[in-house]
Amino acid sequence: MKRAVLSFAALLLLPMPAAFARVPELNVKALCNARAADARLMKSTPDQNVTDCVRDEEAAKQQLTGLWASIPAPLRTQCASESRLLGTSTYLDLLTCMQMAVDMKAGPRQDTGKH
Numbered sequence: 001m002k003r004a005v006l007s008f009a010a011l012l013l014l015p016m017p018a019a020f021a022r023v024p025e026l027n028v029k030a031l032c033n034a035r036a037a038d039a040r041l042m043k044s045t046p047d048q049n050v051t052d053c054v055r056d057e058e059a060a061k062q063q064l065t066g067l068w069a070s071i072p073a074p075l076r077t078q079c080a081s082e083s084r085l086l087g088t089s090t091y092l093d094l095l096t097c098m099q100m101a102v103d104m105k106a107g108p109r110q111d112t113g114k115h
Helices: 002-013 028-041 050-068 073-086 091-106
Strands: none
Touching: 028 050, 050 091, 073 091
């Protein structure tokens, strides 16, 4: 099973452009089907059904597309590389990585509310 997951992850990465000049194209349907299959193999309930998974990944891709050009290339490469190393290349992972990096770059937020 581990080899199948790693093989699947490798297949997801093939279409990624070398320079990461644009949002990578991931096969979210295959990813979501694989998640559901893994849950069945582990005899657990999937976090969500395939349709909801695809919808969430496509929504994340839309957000990522709007953010992608404003993120420096080294950061895009870093986030994509980290997700590849973890074998979890999803739009949600990439979006989260980039949002966290933007938040970290912005620094701590001022607390304007009273407790």
